[in-house]
Amino acid sequence: MDPLKQGVDVVAGTPGRVIDLIKRGSLSLLEVQFVVLDEADQMFNVGFMDDVETIQGYMSQKHKTIMILATMLNSIIKLTQKFFKNPVNVDLAGDFIQISLFAISSEMREKPAIIGTLITEHAKVGKCIVFTKTKCNADQLASARQRHFSSEALHGDISQKEMKRTLSGVRDGPFNMLVATDDD
Template sequence: MTFTELGLNARMVSRLEALGLTTPTPIQQQAIPVALQGRDVLGIAQTGTGKTAAFGIPLVVALSKAPERPQPRSARGLILAPTRELAGQIVRTLEGLTADLRITLVVGGKSIHGQSSALSRGTDILVATPGRLIDLIDRGSVTLGQTRFLVLDEADQMLDIGFIHALRRIAPLLGKDRQTMMFSATMPKSMADLSRSYLTDPVRVEVSPPGKVADKVTHSVHFVAKEEKQDLLIGLLRGHREDRALVFSRTKHGAERLMKQLDRAGFAAASIHGNKSQGQRDRALQAFRSGSVTVLVATDVAARGIDIPGVGHVYNFDLPNVPENYVHRIGRTARAGTAGRAIAFCDADEVSELKAIEKVLGMPVEVAGGSPWQTRAQAPKPQKGRRPRRRTGGTSARLAA
């Protein structure tokens, strides 16, 4: 199938070809024709499947057909995203699709005065994180009464990180006669409830069911004591010094500490997490894209929406607390049809996280090293009246399953 067969005009097809896009992905094949009809869309697809273009193309087409221009401090279309990085990437995609529409980005970590000034003229498409949008609404810098198009991207992540209250504040401010598109990688009950609140008679399109790892990703797990993770990571990184590697840490402080340790070990490393300013995060991502930084240590702010070609390896230094994030994390490699490798570390306290991940995947993760830890419930109990034999050493303390 071609983009022309989806009902797009020659001008849009030409722009897509200039971007190197000639064949629509499965989610684009299903979502674009429905959205062009003005229907509400509920899209379920994993990260990296082309969701941004799936909603961006019909949004640009619809706004380009409408003759009116945006009023001051208004937005004709609104796209909400959970993270600054994802919002920025959406803007870059939209800018490749049109040169005629005004696109404005508002996220935390940037000057709110500059964003307020940019909105004073009005905008065709406003791309925002919910928290910063609420701040601008409270200041009177933007009104949403004329907004006729709403997109919620990575909606399940917005719920995970507590944006539900912001969404409930924003929704009543939009025009009632609107088209809404909601895209999510998973469909928990909370997402179903949200879709019923926001969407009217939606068409559901679904590809790459939750828990499915990209075909060209090879992923495995090392069972390793917590205090030995750093040495294992350094040893593995030395095996591919020229390749880009993305390393996930569970906490902001852990990510920063690990980045400094890798820097001392001789790697060109940088970090992105919630304690970094937006400028610092942007510079780290740019350095990673250019190759001047080869190891990027991140929290889950980089688990979705960060499209960096050439990431050959993803390391789960800490396993995620939310099992679905495992799939999102390792989806940062094997982009655009390339192959990639994902390696997870599991210490004795992370057994439950690994089991939850395997439940989502529907299969065990291949063991690359070490012996699987037992859960405490499985561990043999010492006989009454006898002291348990003491275990010493990092790897010798590992319990065989």
């Protein structure tokens, strides 16, 4: 028998896969109590807003939705107003952290200089995260910036031990620049 039909406590899936399971009759969301949309801002940036709305339509009104995101987009504010009663915003950055977001298109060879200028001008006393498209780019940028900033790369090829050391170093100490990618 299909485990989903027997009942499960947690279902994790992309919006498209969840909709597919619902339409095939393999998944019912009527008893869902909690929905977690991880990286909701990124999901909506790539066009999953309609799919999330479709999935919400298959649920009873008695559930809580938690969205985890790095940026509060206008589209997400509209979604919360449409689907949520009394939404609560938990800002983990708080008033102590100022976040600036820059998107600049450039050739790879130009990036270290551009990033250096941005950091010098905008992150004078803080820490920064630079996102790249690939693991190779993350390694190259972290290495190129080592002369001027204490930087480390973070991606799927980094061991668990090294990842913990890097994150601890960014949070508590010596590293002020993290070059990361979600590229597995």
